[in-house]
Amino acid sequence: MHLRNALRAATALSLISVGAAQAETITIATVNNGDMIRMQGYTDDFTAKTGHEVEWVTLEENVLRQRVTTDITTKGGQFDIMTIGMYETPIWGANGWLVPLDDLSEEYDVADILPAMREGLSHDGTLYAAPFYGESSMVMYRTDLMEKAGLEMPEAPTWQFIREAAAAMDDPENDINGICLRGKAGWGEGGAFITVTGNSFGARWFDEEWTPQFDQPEWKAALEFYVNLMNDYGPEGYATNGFNENLSLFQQGKCGMWIDATVAASFVTNPSDSTVADHVGFALAPNAEGVDKRSNWLWAWALAIPAGTQKEEAAKAFIEWATSKEYIELVAENEGWANVPPGARTSLYETPEYLEVPFAKMTLDSINAADPTNPTVEPVPYVGIQFVAIPEFAGMATEVSQEFSAAYAGQQTVDEALAKAQAIATEVMEAAGYR
Amino acid sequence: MARSVSSRRKLINTGLAWAIGLLIFFPILWTILTSFKTEAQAIASPPLFLNFDWTLENYGVVMERSNYARFLWNSILIAGGSTILGLIVAVPAAWSMAFVPSRRTKDILLWMLSTKMLPAVGVLYPIYLLFIQLGLLDSRAGLVIVMMLINLPIIVWMLYTYFREIPVEILEAARMDGATLREEVLYILTPMAIPGIASTMLLNFILAWNEAFWTLNLTAVNAAPLTAFIASYSSPEGLFFAKLSAASTMAIAPILILGWFSQKQLVRGLTFGAVK
Numbered sequence: 221m222h223l224r225n226a227l228r229a230a231t232a233l234s235l236i237s238v239g240a241a242q243a244e245t246i247t248i249a250t251v252n253n254g255d256m257i258r259m260q261g262y263t264d265d266f267t268a269k270t271g272h273e274v275e276w277v278t279l280e281e282n283v284l285r286q287r288v289t290t291d292i293t294t295k296g297g298q299f300d301i302m303t304i305g306m307y308e309t310p311i312w313g314a315n316g317w318l319v320p321l322d323d324l325s326e327e328y329d330v331a332d333i334l335p336a337m338r339e340g341l342s343h344d345g346t347l348y349a350a351p352f353y354g355e356s357s358m359v360m361y362r363t364d365l366m367e368k369a370g371l372e373m374p375e376a377p378t379w380q381f382i383r384e385a386a387a388a389m390d391d392p393e394n395d396i397n398g399i400c401l402r403g404k405a406g407w408g409e410g411g412a413f414i415t416v417t418g419n420s421f422g423a424r425w426f427d428e429e430w431t432p433q434f435d436q437p438e439w440k441a442a443l444e445f446y447v448n449l450m451n452d453y454g455p456e457g458y459a460t461n462g463f464n465e466n467l468s469l470f471q472q473g474k475c476g477m478w479i480d481a482t483v484a485a486s487f488v489t490n491p492s493d494s495t496v497a498d499h500v501g502f503a504l505a506p507n508a509e510g511v512d513k514r515s516n517w518l519w520a521w522a523l524a525i526p527a528g529t530q531k532e533e534a535a536k537a538f539i540e541w542a543t544s545k546e547y548i549e550l551v552a553e554n555e556g557w558a559n560v561p562p563g564a565r566t567s568l569y570e571t572p573e574y575l576e577v578p579f580a581k582m583t584l585d586s587i588n589a590a591d592p593t594n595p596t597v598e599p600v601p602y603v604g605i606q607f608v609a610i611p612e613f614a615g616m617a618t619e620v621s622q623e624f625s626a627a628y629a630g631q632q633t634v635d636e637a638l639a640k641a642q643a644i645a646t647e648v649m650e651a652a653g654y655r
Numbered sequence: 656m657a658r659s660v661s662s663r664r665k666l667i668n669t670g671l672a673w674a675i676g677l678l679i680f681f682p683i684l685w686t687i688l689t690s691f692k693t694e695a696q697a698i699a700s701p702p703l704f705l706n707f708d709w710t711l712e713n714y715g716v717v718m719e720r721s722n723y724a725r726f727l728w729n730s731i732l733i734a735g736g737s738t739i740l741g742l743i744v745a746v747p748a749a750w751s752m753a754f755v756p757s758r759r760t761k762d763i764l765l766w767m768l769s770t771k772m773l774p775a776v777g778v779l780y781p782i783y784l785l786f787i788q789l790g791l792l793d794s795r796a797g798l799v800i801v802m803m804l805i806n807l808p809i810i811v812w813m814l815y816t817y818f819r820e821i822p823v824e825i826l827e828a829a830r831m832d833g834a835t836l837r838e839e840v841l842y843i844l845t846p847m848a849i850p851g852i853a854s855t856m857l858l859n860f861i862l863a864w865n866e867a868f869w870t871l872n873l874t875a876v877n878a879a880p881l882t883a884f885i886a887s888y889s890s891p892e893g894l895f896f897a898k899l900s901a902a903s904t905m906a907i908a909p910i911l912i913l914g915w916f917s918q919k920q921l922v923r924g925l926t927f928g929a930v931k
Contacts, residue, residue, distance in 0.1 A: 247876055252890040257720070275876045278887035283871055290872060294783050296792055298875040409891075463892050468698040471894075483892065493695050493894070 243271040244534040246300040249288050251281050251521065254486075255353050255561045256303065259542060262550060266541045272534045281408075292317050292526050300535045304349060304524050306340040306592070310609045312524070313348035319525040319532055321347045321539070328540050332565050337520050340592045340603070349522035350543040353483070354563030356516045356586035357416065359503040360470065360488055361477040362496060365389045365396070376504045376514070379420065379445060382477065386453040389476030398453030400475035401446070403628045404462035407614050410628075411621030412517060412606035413480075418442045419596040420507040420515035425608050425645070428601050430654040432645035434620075434638045441508070443634045447627060459628035471495060479505055479515070482586055485579035486558060502582040504589065513597055517606035518590035520564070563587055616648040683907070689900035690714070697897040713901035721884060723905060730880035730909075732795050733870070734863035737802035738856050741810045744803070746852070749814035750840055754823060764815065767808040775868045786873060793875040801873065802863045809862070810855055817851030818844070854920045857913070864910050881906035 250256045256278070263274045277299070279287060288302045292312065304312070312318050324330055330338070330347065337351045359382070361373055369388035374381065386398030402413040415425070423438035433439060450458050453476075455469060463480060467487060470478045471494040478484070491497040505516035523542060525535045541547060545567055551560045557574045562583055568574055569584045595605040602608040607617065620641040627637035649655050660668075689697050691709045699707075717723070752760050782801070783792075791797030821844065829843045845852070867882040874883055885906050888899040914921065 249875070252887055252895070253892050260720070277875050277879070277883075279871070279883070280886050280889035281891050283886050283889075287872060290779060290783055294780065294787060296783060296787055298792060464890075464894055467894055468700075471695075471698070472700055474700075481892065487893065492693075495695075 242533075243273070244531045245273040245275060246531050246534050246538060247275045247277060247298065248301040248303070248523075248538070249277045249279065249284060249299045250303040251284055252278050253483075253521075254559075256521070258551065258555070258559065259352070259547075259561075262547070265550060266538060269541065270534070270537050272537060274538065295528050297526075297528060297530075299526060300529045300531045301523050301525055301538060303352070303521055305522065306518065306520050307604065307607050307609060307613070309341045309349045309522060309524060310343045310603060311611055313343035313346065317527055318348040319527055319529070319535075321350055321525075321536070324350075324536070324540060328544060329567075332545070332567050334564060334566055334587060336518055336587055336590055336592065337564060340518060341520060341522050349520075349524035350539050351520040351522045351564040352543055353561035354518070354520040354587060355482045356518055356563070356583065356590050357480055357505050358482050358485075358516060358582055358586045359477055359479050359505060360485065361385070361501050361503065362389070362473075362475075362499050363501040364496075364499040365476050366501070373501055373503050377506045378509050379449075379506045379515075380509055382479075382506050383445075383449055383453075386449060386476060390453040395474055397455045397469070397475050399449065399477045399479075400455055400461065400466040400469050401450060401458065401479055402462055402466065403450065403454075403459040403625055404465070405618065405622040405625040406462070407607065407617035407621060409462040409621070410459075410625055411617045414443065414446060414621065414624055415606045415617075416505070416515040416517045417446055419513050419605065420505070420511055421445070422508070422511045422513070422597040424596045424598055424600050426601060426649075428599055430601055430649055432642050432649065434642040434645065439638055439641075440634065443624065443627070443638060445508075447634055450628065459625045481519070482563065482579065482583040485583065489578060500578075502579050504582070504586060511597060513595070514589055516586045516590050518587060518592055519606070610652075610654075612648050612652045616645055619644050683911070686900045686907075687904050689897055690904045692897050692900075694894055694897045697900070698894055713897045714905070716898055717888070717901045717905065721887065721902075723884065726879060726881045726884040726906075727909065729795060729874075729878055730864055730882075730906075733798045733802055733878070733880050734860045736795070736799035737806065737863045738859045740799060740803045741807055741859055742852065742856065745807060745810040745814055745855075746840070746845070748811050749818050750844065752811075752815050753818035753821075754826065764812065767811060771808055779872060782869075783873070792873060793877050793879075795878045798870060798873060798878055798880075801869050802866060805866065805869070806859050806862050810859055813855045813858070814848070814851065817848055817855070820851075821847055850920060850923060853917075854923055857917050857921050861910055861914065 260276050260278075263276075267273055284303065285308075288299065288304065290296065291298045292302070309318070313320075333351060334354065337354045338347060341347060341349045341351060359373070359377065366373055366385065366389065369385065371385055371388055373385070382399065388398070389396065390398030402410045404410045418424070418439055421438050421442035423436065423442050424433050427433055455461065455474065461469075463484070466475065466478055466480060467484055469475050470488055473496045485500075485502065488494045488500050489497050505514045507514045523539045525532060525539070529535060543564060545565060548560045548565065548568055552573070557571075558577045560568065560574070562568070562580070569580065574580050590605055592603050592605055602610060607613055623632070623637045623640045623644070626632050627634055688704070690713055691711070692703065692707050693710060693712070696703055696707045752764065786792045786797055789797070791800070825847070826839055826843060829839050834843065865882070867886075870880050870882045871886055874880070885899070885902050888895060888902040
C-alpha cells in the first residue's frame with residue numbers, strides 16, 4: 221500500500237516537473253477588436269489546459285502592422301504569435317518568414333476551415349496562418365425607412381437599385397443620408413471599398429501583364445458612379461469617413477444604407493450601442509447590372525508563427541486552441557452565439573443555434589461569394605479581392621486612394637484622379653520590375 | 656520702465672489669455688469628459704458636454720483588462736532614467752560650450768540640433784538591428800538610452816542658454832580661490848543654475864513621457880510604457896472612444912499633475928534668455 225502511494229507520488233511529481241519544464245510564456249501581438257479582446261479574457265482556459273502562459277501586446281491595426289513587419293523582417297524575435305491579415309500572409313509565407321501550419325492535429329480539423337479563408341491564408345497550397353475570424357462585406361439597411369419608401373430590398377441588389385433606394389430614403393430635413401460609404405484615404409479604408417466597387421463594375425487593378433488599368437472605361441464607370449451616388453445622397457464630408465465614422469452615423473440613425481464589413485452587423489444590432497438595433501436588414505453587396513461579380517471583399521484576422529521563434533510548440537498549441545471548434549463552443553456557452561468569432565469554420569454555419577443569429581447566413585453567403593483568385597470579371601495575375609497581394613501594394617494603393625479621396629472632396633475631377641492613379645501605379649510597377 | 660496699462664485693456668487681455676488657454680486645454684478636457692460617458696454617449700450627435708449620466712465603468716474595464724501599474728512604472732523609469740542620464744552628459748557639454756567656447760562651438764550646437772530634423776522612421780531599421788545585436792529590444796535600459804539621445808540636443812541647448820546667463824567672473828573668482836574644475840562645476844555653477852536645470856529636467860521628462868514612436872516600436876511586454884497602454888485601446892474597427900479616453904486620461908494624469916505643480920519653473924525655463 222505504502223509502496224503504491226509512494227509510486228503514485230513519484231509519478232505525479234515527475235509529471236509536474238516534466239510539465240513545468242515544458243511550460244512556456246508566449247508573447248502574442250494582436251489588434252484591438254471585440255473578438256480579440258474577448259479571447260484575452262479566456263487565456264486562463266488555455267493555460268489550464270497546456271500550462272503555457274500568455275503575454276498580450278495589443279496595438280492599433282496600423283501600429284501593429286508596422287511593429288510586426290519591422291520585427292519579422294529583422295528577425296527581432298519579439299513575438300511568438302502575430303495577428304496578421306490576408307494581405308500579409310501569402311507574401312510572408314512566400315518569403316519563408318512564417319512557420320508552415322501543415323502539421324496541425326487531426327482533432328483540429330483543418331478541412332473545417334472555410335475554403336475561401338484557407339485559400340487566402342495559404343501560399344502554394346501550404347497554410348501559413350489560422351483564421352481567428354473572417355469577414356466579408358454586405359449591405360446593412362434600415363428596414364423601417366425602406367418600408368416607408370415603399371421599396372423592398374432584394375437579397376442580391378444591383379448598384380442601380382442601391383441608388384434608387386438611396387434616393388428614396390434620403391431625407392436631409394431629418395438628417396438622414398440615403399447611403400453612407402467609406403471615402404477615407406488609405407489602402408485598407410476607402411482604398412479597399414473602391415477596389416471592390418471597381419470589381420463589381422468589371423474593373424481590375426492590373427491586366428495579366430501587370431499593366432495598370434485605371435485608364436479603362438470600367439474604372440471610370442465605377443468611380444463616377446460612386447462619386448455621383450455619394451454627392452447626391454451621402455453624408456457631408458464623406459471623403460474623410462472610414463469604418464468608425466460610418467458606424468457612428470448608422471448607429472445614430474443617420475444612414476439609410478451602409479455597405480461595409482460583416483463584422484459591423486453585431487455592432488449595429490446591439491441595442492446598448494445602436495439606436496436602430498431593431499430595424500436593420502442585410503443583403504449581399506451589390507454589383508453593376510450585367511456584371512457577374514459582386515462588391516464583397518474577404519478578410520481574415522489570422523494567427524501566424526514567425527519563423528525563428530524558440531517556442532514553436534507552445535505557439536502551435538495556442539493557435540490550435542484559439543481557432544478550434546472548442547473555443548467557439550466556450551464563447552457560445554458563456555456569452556451567447558452572437559458573440560462567437562464568425563467566418564472561420566464551416567461547422568459554425570452548420571450549428572442550428574448559430575443560424576438563428578440574424579446576420580449569420582448573410583455573412584456566410586458573402587464569404588462564400590468571394591473568390592480571392594478571381595476577384596473580378598477578367599483574369600488577373602494577382603491574389604486578393606480588396607487588395608493585390610504584392611509587397612508594393614500597400615504604399616501604392618494608399619497613394620491612389622489619396623487621389624480618389626481628393627476627387628470625392630471635389631478637389632479634382634474623376635478623370636484627373638484616374639490619370640494620376642494610372643501614373644502612380646505605372647511608376648511603382650516599373651520601378652519594382654513587374655513590367 | 657513698465658508701460659502703464661488701462662484697467663479696461665487689462666481686462667481684455669486677461670479675458671483673451673483665458674480664452675486661448677481654454678482653447679488649448681479643450682481637447683484634454685474633452686478627453687477627460689468622454690472617459691466618463693458610455694460608448695453610445697461618446698459618439699452622440701450633437702455632442703453631450705456635461706449633461707450625461709456620469710459613469711466610472713470605462714475605468715473599471717481598463718483597470719481589469721490592462722496592468723496599468725506596470726505601464727506606469729515603465730514610463731516613470733524610462734522618462735526619469737533618460738532625464739538623469741541626459742543631464743549627466745549635458746551639464747559638462749553645456750559648461751564647456753558656454754565657458755570655454757571654441758571657434759566651432761556654434762556650428763556644433765547647430766549640428767546637434769540638426770539630428771532632430773531627421774524623421775525618426777528613417778533610422779528605425781538601423782536602430783532596431785542594433786538593439787537586436789545588443790539584446791536591448793524590449794528593455795528599459797535600451798529605451799532610456801534612446802530617449803536620452805533623442806532629447807540630448809534640447810537639453811544641451813537649454814542648459815547652454817542658461818549657463819550663458821551666469822557671469823563668468825563668478826567662476827573666475829572661484830578659480831582664483833583655488834577651486835578645481837570639479838568643485839567649480841559642482842559647488843559654484845550647479846547651485847546657481849538649479850532653476851534652469853530643474854526646468855530642463857521637467858521638460859525632458861515630459862518629452863520622454865509623451866514620446867510615442869520609439870516607445871511603441873522598440874517595446875513589447877517588459878518595457879512597454881503608457882504610450883503602448885493608450886495604443887492598445889485605439890481601434891479602426893469599433894467605437895471604443897470612451898475606453899480610449901479613460902486610458903488616455905490615466906496615462907496623462909501623472910504628467911498633468913506634475914506640470915501643474917511645476918508650471919512656474921517650466922515657464923521660467925522656457926522663456927529664459929528671452930529677456931536680458
